[in-house]
Amino acid sequence: KKKKKKKSQFHIILLTAVLWLSCLLLQAAVLLLLSKGERMCPASCRCEGKIVYCESGIFQDIPINITTGCQGLSLRYNNLLVLIDALAFHGVRRLKELILSSNKLSFLHNNTFSAIPNLRNLDLSYNQLQSLQPGYFYGLRKLQNLHLRSNGLKQILIRTFLECRSLEFLDLGYNRLRSLTRTTFLGLFKLRELHLEHNQFSRINFYIFPRLTNLQALYLAWNRIRSISQGVPWTWPKLQKLDLSGNEIQTNRSICGDAANMFSTTTVVILTSTQAVSVTVWPAATGVPQMTKLETKLH
Numbered sequence: 038k039k040k041k042k043k044k045s046q047f048h049i050i051l052l053t054a055v056l057w058l059s060c061l062l063l064q065a066a067v068l069l070l071l072s073k074g075e076r077m078c079p080a081s082c083r084c085e086g087k088i089v090y091c092e093s094g095i096f097q098d099i100p101i102n103i104t105t106g107c108q109g110l111s112l113r114y115n116n117l118l119v120l121i122d123a124l125a126f127h128g129v130r131r132l133k134e135l136i137l138s139s140n141k142l143s144f145l146h147n148n149t150f151s152a153i154p155n156l157r158n159l160d161l162s163y164n165q166l167q168s169l170q171p172g173y174f175y176g177l178r179k180l181q182n183l184h185l186r187s188n189g190l191k192q193i194l195i196r197t198f199l200e201c202r203s204l205e206f207l208d209l210g211y212n213r214l215r216s217l218t219r220t221t222f223l224g225l226f227k228l229r230e231l232h233l234e235h236n237q238f239s240r241i242n243f244y245i246f247p248r249l250t251n252l253q254a255l256y257l258a259w260n261r262i263r264s265i266s267q268g269v270p271w272t273w274p275k276l277q278k279l280d281l282s283g284n285e286i287q288t289n290r291s292i293c294g295d296a297a298n299m300f301s302t303t304t305v306v307i308l309t310s311t312q313a314v315s316v317t318v319w320p321a322a323t324g325v326p327q328m329t330k331l332e333t334k335l336h
Contacts, residue, residue: 112135120142138161149173169190186212239263240265
């Protein structure tokens with residue numbers, strides 16, 4: 038009887054220990070899940086699947102506890118002043134879309150985005166970047182869309198976009214650019230759409246665009262352009278739309294014959310005069326009978 042009693046007590050103790058250990062394991066599992074949940078969605082952020090929205094207006098730095106599986110991150114409408122180096126996005130290598138618009142960014146460190154080489158879409162619109170440096174976009178060879186609208190940009194240094202070999206869309210509109218160089222768009226062989234409207238160009242020489250062979254749309258509206266020329270003979274085989282509206286192009290002399298000859302048979306050129314004078318139209322006498330459609334408007 039004593040042996041049976043001891044065995045019974047032993048079983049009770051063993052069962053108690055197993056239950057206690059199970060409780061500890063369950064508690065640890067719950068804590069682990071909670072910690073993962075907190076890491077997936079940082080405080081003051083909203084998470085939808087693999088997309089993280091941190092748009093509360095309180096962030097001055099990049100959140101450090103974003104899940105490694107994040108593919109989209111929006112930090113617009115905050116108070117970001119300066120992005121730190123590549124460590125800012127360490128651990129989110131799978132990121133494909135990054136929205137940093139409507140902040141107060143005035144400077145980017147070189148290699149800031151090198152830790153996220155899979156990025157496809159980068160939005161830096163509505164910040165305070167006055168110049169672009171060659172190292173800003175290093176490593177972004179898969180980037181397809183780059184938005185830089187309304188930054189007050191005055192200068193783009195040479196080879197700034199050289200690493201962006203897959204870029205198809207580039208928006209530099211609503212800035213303060215006055216001039217471009219032949220190497221400004223070096224390497225952008227896949228670019229299809231380029232926005233340069235609402236800048237401060239007074240003249241355009243198309244020699245700065247010769248390697249943009251896949252370009253389909255070029256927007257140069259509402260600058261101060263009075264003349265257009267072409268330094269090197271070449272053609273734009275895929276260009277479908279050239280918007281020059283809102284400029285100061287007034288006579289046929291404003292566009293030289295060589296520059297007109299580079300357009301394809303399907304190019305639509307929009308010329309809107311800012312003054313009540315005749316708008317440049319290329320008739321057959323100018324050597325441009327191939328122009329199939331030319332939109333002209335007067336204000």
